[in-house]
Amino acid sequence: MxxxxxxxxxxxxxxxxxxxxxxxxxxxxxxxxxxxxxxxxxxxxxxxxxxxxxxxxxxxxxxxxxxxxxxxxxxxxxxxxxxxxxxxxxxxxxxxxxxxxxxxxxxxxxxxLREAPEAAPLGGVLDRVYQVIEARRAAADPSASYVARLFAKGRDGILKKIAEEAGEVLLAAKGGDPDAVTREVADLLFHTLVAMADAGVRPDDVAAELARRFGTSGIDEKANRQKG
Structure with a gap:
């Protein structure tokens, strides 16, 4: 049937x-x-x-x-x-x-017709990087994995690294070099994904939150959070 x-x-x-x-x-x-x-x-x-x-x-x-x-x-x-x-x-x-x-x-x-270079969509790349981070975390071998070393430092160590990378983004953006900004933002996104994995937050969770905010002004969003 x-x-x-x-x-x-x-x-x-x-x-x-x-x-x-x-x-x-x-x-x-x-x-x-x-x-x-x-x-x-x-x-x-x-x-x-x-x-x-x-x-x-x-x-x-x-x-x-x-x-x-x-x-x-x-x-x-x-x-x-x-x-x-x-x-x-x-x-x-x-x-x-x-x-x-x-x-x-x-x-x-x-x-x-021309063959177009396949640009990797950001969402798919972030998801794949997150999967690698989870795999490295599971391996838990700080001597063989940078990600494992980050997790071995604990949450404070991970967050300290994010603060450092955010500062690098600010300096690169102030300098106005697109290539430098690209590299530093990539570093910041990577370490943010490590912090997300530590907190049990997946890229899909963030994507869903961003999708929820479509059509809502930033001012209204902040006001709603303050009410909560």
């Missing part, structure tokens, strides 16, 4: 539906593939994307050979029921070319 989700899908004449795969961390569109009823059922059952290959006429699990698995965090169906969006946590590149996304061709003003 099909799942309630599958029962709402409007399959095409070949029993297929397009599935747009989107990175749950940063919102990038990663790839487009096709699902049939069986691959959708496997996706729902296992939590990993499965598709139907129209050329090979067989089911395939994304990453089964390459290791670039896609763990599904959410499945959505569009208003017409004829397109699926799968939000995933992608391991490695999504494209067989090694690109993070299959959509790397960009049309210029004349309609000609």
């Amino acid at each position: 099909p799942s309630p989700f599958a029962s709402q899908v409007k399959w095409n004449a070949d029993g297929l539906v397009p599935a747009v795969v989107q990175d749950a961390r940063d919102g990038r569109v990663l790839m487009l593939a096709w699902m049939n009823a069986e691959s959708l059922a496997l996706t729902l059952q296992t939590g990993y994307t499965h598709f139907w290959s129209r050329s090979r006429r067989e089911l395939w699990k994304k990453g089964a050979t390459s290791g670039n698995l896609q763990r599904v965090t959410e499945l959505r169906l569009d208003c017409d029921g004829d397109t699926i969006v799968a939000k995933v946590e992608q391991d490695g590149p999504a494209c067989h070319t090694g690109s993070p996304t299959c959509f790397f061709w960009v049309a210029d003003g004349a309609g000609a």
